[in-house]
Amino acid sequence: MNKVNYKDFYDRVGVLNGWDFSSVKCVSEQAPWDFYREVTKRCQSSDLLLDIGTGGGEAILSIAESASLLVGIDQSTGMMETANRNLSSSGRANVRFLEMNGDQLEFPAHFFNVISCRHSPFSAKEVARVLSRGGIFLTQQVAEHDKLNLKEAFGRGQALGTPGDTLKQQYLTKLSEAEFTDVQSFEYNINEYYQTAEDLIFLLKHTPIIPGFGQNEGDFQTLQRFIAENQREQGILTNSARFMIIARRISAIN
Secondary structure, eight states: OOHHHHHHHHHHHHHHHTTOOTTOOEEEOOOSOOHHHHHHHTOOTTOEEEEETOTTSHHHHHTGGGSSEEEEEESOHHHHHHHHHHHHHHTOSSEEEEEOOTTSOOSOTTOEEEEEEESSOOOHHHHHHHEEEEEEEEEEEEOTTTTHHHHHHHTOOTTTTOOTTHHHHHHHHHHHHTTOEEEEEEEEEEEEEESSHHHHHHHHHHSSSSTTTTTSTTHHHHHHHHHHHHEETTEEEEEEEEEEEEEEOSSOOO
16 A cells, blocks of 8 residues: 555544554464563653654553653544544543654654654654654564465565565664664564454454455455464464664754
């Protein structure tokens, strides 16, 4: 999908549920980290935190006590509608949600102490500009080989055919060009098991893993074959592949 189609997709999904997948029953091998736990480890109570691509805001609302002010941005109108509904329900006074493109951050220079970005594009140059001296940036992204058996079964999918580590290397290069230092990267690829066909269908309808899932003739027949071939005692087998980058900028961009 191109950028326009992605925005349309996230607008529709955002209005429905944001990034709330709590109803999906899935078990997985132990991941070596939890992204927002890593974020909170690096926050002080006086910090200002920016979350890029915040979706329905569920994640930063869950860590609202970790910083003085948390700002979540997303370019999707639908996601922001859900985020602000979630904010109203939460009663949190130190969280704000703003519709904004991550490539053009509408904040003063050096404004945030911590910036996080999970499963969303970002501009390394813009992150560096609004990050304070000594501030820290953390991002977790979906790796190319995520849900690989699903994408191979459908013959299409997000980053199918792209060599592994391509996106990670692109981001590492961009962060280096933006003069980030002390850059570390981590990755994992673990098995996960969806408990029912309905759980897997919810995933495919609410993420862009298989673009246009359900709109192509034969998609549900393909899914039935996939389930039959990958049914295990623990559930329907696929994989979760992620990488995380943690970077600090010692000097600030003027």
